Amino acid sequence: MRIKACTCHDENDTIDVVTTDNTKMYLLCAAIENSSHTDMIGRSKLRWLKDKEPATYAEFVVKGDLQDFLDRYAESYHQQQDTMEKQLKAHFVGDKAYAAAMAREIMMYGE
Structure with missing residues (x-):
């Protein structure tokens, strides 16, 4: 159909x-x-x-x-967010909570 x-x-x-x-x-x-x-x-x-x-x-x-x-969409989305969070945590070594919050914001508003 x-x-x-x-x-x-x-x-x-x-x-x-x-x-x-x-x-x-x-x-x-x-x-x-x-x-x-x-x-x-x-x-x-x-x-x-x-x-x-x-x-x-x-x-x-x-x-x-x-x-x-x-x-599938949720899995892909969360994998991307996790990858971004890891990259940001490597950059913001002293503030992991800030890196995690930034990753969420970028995924939410960055598309």
């Missing part, structure tokens, strides 16, 4: 999906996200997907790949 059209509705947090065989679906994003096991980082990525790439969001849901995507 391939997605032909997709529209995100912020006012009721839904996505309307039309597939290539003209099947229509209405995704209730809040319910989908509440049933997912994710953290603030994953929810932020889902918000971005809904706003920028609703068809990708819908495809993950329709194919049942949303949780796997969230798990």
